[in-house]
Amino acid sequence: MENKKIWLSSPHMGDNEFKYVTEAFDLNWIAPVGPHLNDFETNLSKISDNKHVAALGSGTSAIHLALILLGVERNDEVICSSFTFSASANPIVYQGATPVFIDSEIDTWNMCPESLEIAIRDRLQNGIKPKVIVIVHLYGMPAKMNEIIAVARKYNIPIIEDAAEGLGSNYFNQPLGTLTEFGVYSFNGNKIITTSGGGALISSNEDSIKKAKFLATQARDNAPHYEHSHIGYNYRLSNVSAAIGLGQLEVLQERVEKRREIFDYYKKELSDIKEISFVDEPNGFYSNRWLTTILLSEDSKVSREDLRLNLQFDNIESRPLWKPMHLQPIFSSCKYYGTNNAEYLFKYGLCLPSGSNMTETDLRRIITNIKRSFEK
Numbered sequence: 001m002e003n004k005k006i007w008l009s010s011p012h013m014g015d016n017e018f019k020y021v022t023e024a025f026d027l028n029w030i031a032p033v034g035p036h037l038n039d040f041e042t043n044l045s046k047i048s049d050n051k052h053v054a055a056l057g058s059g060t061s062a063i064h065l066a067l068i069l070l071g072v073e074r075n076d077e078v079i080c081s082s083f084t085f086s087a088s089a090n091p092i093v094y095q096g097a098t099p100v101f102i103d104s105e106i107d108t109w110n111m112c113p114e115s116l117e118i119a120i121r122d123r124l125q126n127g128i129k130p131k132v133i134v135i136v137h138l139y140g141m142p143a144k145m146n147e148i149i150a151v152a153r154k155y156n157i158p159i160i161e162d163a164a165e166g167l168g169s170n171y172f173n174q175p176l177g178t179l180t181e182f183g184v185y186s187f188n189g190n191k192i193i194t195t196s197g198g199g200a201l202i203s204s205n206e207d208s209i210k211k212a213k214f215l216a217t218q219a220r221d222n223a224p225h226y227e228h229s230h231i232g233y234n235y236r237l238s239n240v241s242a243a244i245g246l247g248q249l250e251v252l253q254e255r256v257e258k259r260r261e262i263f264d265y266y267k268k269e270l271s272d273i274k275e276i277s278f279v280d281e282p283n284g285f286y287s288n289r290w291l292t293t294i295l296l297s298e299d300s301k302v303s304r305e306d307l308r309l310n311l312q313f314d315n316i317e318s319r320p321l322w323k324p325m326h327l328q329p330i331f332s333s334c335k336y337y338g339t340n341n342a343e344y345l346f347k348y349g350l351c352l353p354s355g356s357n358m359t360e361t362d363l364r365r366i367i368t369n370i371k372r373s374f375e376k
Helices: 015-026 035-046 059-069 089-096 113-126 145-154 208-216 239-250 252-269 306-312 341-348 358-376
Strands: 052-056 077-081 096-102 130-134 159-162 182-186 199-203 276-278 293-294 335-336 347-354
Touching: 015 035, 015 089, 035 052, 035 199, 035 239, 052 059, 052 208, 059 089, 059 159, 059 182, 059 199, 059 208, 077 113, 089 096, 096 113, 113 145, 113 335, 130 145, 145 159, 199 208, 239 252, 252 276, 252 293, 252 358, 293 341, 306 347, 306 358, 341 347
Parallel strands: 077 096, 077 130, 096 335, 130 159, 159 182
Antiparallel strands: 052 199, 182 199, 276 293, 293 347
């Protein structure tokens, strides 16, 4: 008989999501507007340094709207982390702009500040000033924001924080997503909290968020008929999805604490395998540990793919770290600045199951499988 499936990061419902969804149905607020959407934005603002919030259909749509609001147009260049999911880069292309990819630094695996400045200087020497920087906080670990912000200010380039994986993480006690011009969250089904699918754009600029909401609802002008003076998008989060989010926000801190416990468990139980290492938090960095990630040494007798397949054979889902964007066929012609850190991480890194609804039995089974892999 096949063992129970252990997912990488499955949705984890609490006690009140159904209550809020039922309330939305009872009130017949099934449209993409309603009181639950308003309450969700208000509550998300409270945990995001009181920033203004536009709840949207995805984190991808939030990045897209942020690029529009920052004036990114055809033939512009936008700097982006290379070591990330394609959703960080795709909206750049939606605007007809060109991504310029930056390598990771090895401490947090996020954008390297030194490579960032090298890239900006080189683009300026070629007569092109990058329009925006899209920085990604990977796996919930904050990037080196002081250094990155200093570089961005030096060259007067705005930053979008892709904190899709970083809700509940802090950088020197500031929530991720609140440190720059725009922040982005994702509530996809695999994230630390979910609205089934969804995301949010946040900013301290109230007018920008008002415009984001306008653009996200097909840019419909204030008229009794359908009047449009701008291109709009169908990007608004539905009231029903927001009702799920209301319940999820109530347990966000519990979910963060559980994922951090899972990370600590893995690190303790695997400490005797010298070929496995973990990324630690620098001083002042607080990660939600959305996914526990490991790095195998170059001389490991078990490769990343060996380990992944061994886990898969036992019906345990794991996943390689992100394949860098500059290695993706669709982005192969784009500029890239850095060394081979991102490629190294992809070659030797693996994401382990980290869902907050995993049991101790699940964790023991995963640890047993990993240890068995290294004993063979």
